[in-house]
Structure formats: structure tokens, C-alpha cells
Amino acid sequence: MSKPSSRQPGPGPGLIRLAIPNKGRIAQPINELIEKSGLHLADGGERRLITRTRDPNVEILFARPIDIPEYVASGVADLGITGRDMVMERGSLVEQVLDLQTGRATLVVAVPEESDIETVADLAGATVATEFPAITRSFFAEHGVAVTIVTVGGACEATPHLGIADAIVDLSSSGTTLRTNHLRVIDEVLTSTTVLVANPASLTAKREKIDELVLALESVIRAKGQCYLMMNVHRSALADVREVLPGLSGPTVMEVASDENLVAVHAVVNEERVYQLINQLKRAGAKDILVMPIERIIR
Ligand SMILES: Nc1ncnc2c1ncn2[C@@H]1O[C@H](COP(=O)(O)OP(=O)(O)OP(=O)(O)O)[C@@H](O)[C@H]1O
Ligand SMILES: O=P(O)(O)OC[C@H]1O[C@H](OP(=O)(O)OP(=O)(O)O)[C@H](O)[C@@H]1O
Ligand SMILES: [Mg+2]
Numbered sequence: 001m002s003k004p005s006s007r008q009p010g011p012g013p014g015l016i017r018l019a020i021p022n023k024g025r026i027a028q029p030i031n032e033l034i035e036k037s038g039l040h041l042a043d044g045g046e047r048r049l050i051t052r053t054r055d056p057n058v059e060i061l062f063a064r065p066i067d068i069p070e071y072v073a074s075g076v077a078d079l080g081i082t083g084r085d086m087v088m089e090r091g092s093l094v095e096q097v098l099d100l101q102t103g104r105a106t107l108v109v110a111v112p113e114e115s116d117i118e119t120v121a122d123l124a125g126a127t128v129a130t131e132f133p134a135i136t137r138s139f140f141a142e143h144g145v146a147v148t149i150v151t152v153g154g155a156c157e158a159t160p161h162l163g164i165a166d167a168i169v170d171l172s173s174s175g176t177t178l179r180t181n182h183l184r185v186i187d188e189v190l191t192s193t194t195v196l197v198a199n200p201a202s203l204t205a206k207r208e209k210i211d212e213l214v215l216a217l218e219s220v221i222r223a224k225g226q227c228y229l230m231m232n233v234h235r236s237a238l239a240d241v242r243e244v245l246p247g248l249s250g251p252t253v254m255e256v257a258s259d260e261n262l263v264a265v266h267a268v269v270n271e272e273r274v275y276q277l278i279n280q281l282k283r284a285g286a287k288d289i290l291v292m293p294i295e296r297i298i299r
Contacts, residue, residue: 010075015057016202016209017050019077022062026103026194030081033100034060036295037216057209069094069197078202079210085171085192089132094197098214101221103194105171107132109139110183112160117167120187123147129156129165136169139189157181219296225271226297229281230290232262237285241265244280268294 011017020034021027034041040054051060061077068082069092080094083103087094109128111117117126120143129150130136140147150165157177159165169189172178178185196217203210233241238253242265245251251267265286269277278289 011059011078013205015059016079016206016213017059017061017077018213019061019063019068019071019080019082021065021068021082024065026065026083029102030100030194033102033217033220036220037213038296039213039216058213066090072197072199075199075201078199078206079213080197081194082197083192084195085132085135085190087195087197088190088192089134091134092197093200095200095203096195097198097203097210098196098217098221100194100196100217101224104191105173106191107135107169107189108172108178108185109167109169109187109189110157110172110178110185111167113182113184115160115166115184118186120145122186123167126166127164128167128169129159130169131156131171132169135189139169157183215298216296219298222297222299223294226268226294227271227274228292228294229265229267229269229274229277230292231265231281231286232256232288233265233286235261235263238263238265240284241281241286244277244284245269268297 020030038054039058041060042052042054049062051062053060061071063071065082065086066089068077068080069087069090071077072080072094073092079097081100084096085105085107087096109120117123120140124145125147127148127150128136128140129152131152131154133149133151136149150159152159156168156170158181159168160183161181168183171192172185196214198210229245242251245265245267251265254264254266256262256264274291278291281289
């Protein structure tokens with residue numbers, strides 16, 4: 001598909017159409033990101049092909065992750081959110097606008113544990129099964145290793161044991177599937193995350209609106225893993241508390257109207273540090289400590 005068909009016209013000049021996955025493991029996190037960014041899908045986005053959002057200038061198109069790169073490249077959608085692996089597999093002419101830093105998975109070359117294959121070069125003349133034939137073809141071509149590629153639609157890890165392939169090129173994140181199927185990684189092809197991509201023409205024609213949307217999404221990504229700390233501190237302990245607190249640009253210190261000996265200290269900190277920090281803060285003299293989630297950080 002290179003041009004939008006006349007039966008499925010692209011969005012008009014005043015409208016941004018964003019394609020997102022309708023299923024699969026990255027669908028839910030993307031939906032949550034859209035909600036947190038404040039776009040909010042009309043009708044909850046349930047089972048609709050195209051859904052309106054709270055912003056009358058933005059609509060959502062639900063599609064399979066693998067189809068999204070081409071929908072964006074052809075102009076059926078202005079923007080799309082999908083895996084970077086999907087974009088590379090399709091070789092679509094789109095521009096990456098934002099890395100959403102979720103949905104991380106590594107495309108690996110793996111062989112049965114008992115196999116004597118150690119390197120990619122050892123696979124010369126072998127059969128390799130994959131859901132990613134285009135990426136696999138160029139990977140082996142770059143290594144100058146001739147292989148036969150068998151394309152499968154899923155359950156790739158079963159193919160070596162079925163005698164269909166000598167090796168596989170498949171995604172791995174926790175590594176559980178490889179372990180369960182007694183497969184050993186011999187090389188990595190690429191690491192993929194979920195990305196926001198744009199149609200190059202839309203990026204020029206609808207820049208302002210796209211920038212607004214990117215800002216909203218970015219603010220949610222930035223807030224992820226951060227939380228807001230509030231506490232009261234006796235003036236005499238302020239220096240010690242400051243030393244413990246990192247904060248985005250140092251803690252904010254405010255007067256407490258009801259007690260002139262106290263100040264209120266606020267800071268943004270990494271969630272992972274909170275457990276340790278609250279103990280250090282208490283020891284330094286902080287009290288009435290509140291820990292709150294942050295939805296968005298806009299710079
Ligand atoms: N552990 C993982 N395994 C497979 N894909 C993953 C993983 N983690 C993130 N992803 C990403 O999810 C996307 C896969 O989308 P896909 O539509 O194939 O969903 P799925 O969860 O694999 O569903 P299904 O295979 O049932 O269709 C890819 O971009 C891929 O990089
Ligand atoms: O390292 P892990 O955390 O075990 O994840 C990797 C597995 O997840 C994916 O399969 P998926 O669930 O998409 O099924 P599929 O093979 O049918 O696509 C992928 O293809 C691997 O099989
Ligand atoms: Mg899959």
C-alpha cells in the first residue's frame with residue numbers, strides 16, 4: 001500500500017488521526033498513556049474502528065500494530081503508535097517523533113540449547129524461522145551469511161523442535177519463553193520500544209497540532225516513575241533535609257503560616273528512592289511526610 005485508497009480517505013487538514021493498536025500486549029499501556037495525557041477516548045474506545053477524543057481535532061484509529069507503519073506512511077493516519085520493530089519490518093517511510101520507552105523487547109537469534117552452533121556465521125546454509133522476515137533477511141545479509149528464512153505467524157520458539165528450523169529470530173523480554181523451549185541466544189538483532197511515528201507531510205502541514213499532542217504524551221512519560229514529596233521541617237533541620245533531597249531542580253521551601261518555626265518542603269523524586277528517602281528524611285528531622293503520585297510533568 002503506497003497511497004490512501006479513495007474509499008479510505010486520510011483525515012482533513014484540521015484533523016489529526018492517530019493510529020494505535022487494537023490488540024496485543026502494547027495496546028493496554030498505550031491506551032493508558034492516551035488517557036493520562038488527557039485526550040480521553042469517547043465511548044471508552046470500545047470496539048470502534050475510529051473513535052473521537054476529548055479534543056475535537058484529534059481522532060483515534062484502531063489497527064493491528066504491524067499495519068500501523070503503513071497506515072501512517074500512506075497518510076491514512078497522520079500519527080501512529082506501535083513497536084519500532086514493526087516500523088523496521090515494514091520499512092515504512094515515517095518519522096519517529098517520540099520514544100515512549102515502554103514495550104521493550106529484544107529481537108534475538110536463538111538455537112536449541114544442545115546445538116553446537118555458537119555464532120551467526122555457524123548458521124551458513126541453515127533454516128531460520130521468524131515473524132520478522134525483512135529484518136532477518138537484512139541482518140543475515142549484513143553478516144554475509146546465506147540462510148533460508150521461514151516466515152511464521154507466531155509460536156516461533158516451537159519450530160526448531162518440530163524440525164522446521166535450525167534457529168529462530170524472535171522477540172524476547174523476560175526470557176521465559178526461550179528458557180521454557182530450551183533455546184539459547186547467540187546474538188541480538190535489535191532492541192525495540194514503543195514509538196510515536198508521523199507521516200512526513202503531516203509533520204509539516206500539521207506541525208502545531210502535532211507538537212501539542214507530543215507535549216501531552218511527553219509530559220506523561222516524564223512523570224512515570226516520579227513522585228511528589230511534601231513534608232514539614234523545623235528551620236534548624238532544613239540544611240540536613242536539603243542534603244538528603246535531590247529534587248528536579250532542588251526542593252521548594254515555603255513558609256508555614258501557622259508555625260513560624262516550620263517550613264514546608266516539596267520535591268520531585270524517583271519512586272525507586274522513596275522507601276530509602278523517607279527514612280533518611282525522618283532521621284534528618286522531617287515530619288508529616290506525604291508521598292503523592294505525579295500524573296504529568298510539563299517543562
Ligand atoms: N515480550 C514481548 N513479546 C513480543 N512482543 C513484545 C514484547 N514486548 C513488547 N512487544 C512489542 O509488542 C508488539 C507486538 O505486537 P503484536 O500485535 O504482535 O502483539 P502480541 O502481544 O505479540 O499479540 P499477538 O502475537 O497475539 O498478535 C511489538 O512491537 C513488540 O516489539
Ligand atoms: O521473553 P518473554 O517474556 O517470554 O516474551 C517473548 C515471547 O512473547 C512473544 O510471544 P507472543 O505472546 O506475542 O505470542 P506469539 O509468539 O504467538 O506472537 C514473543 O514472540 C515471544 O514468544
Ligand atoms: Mg506476538
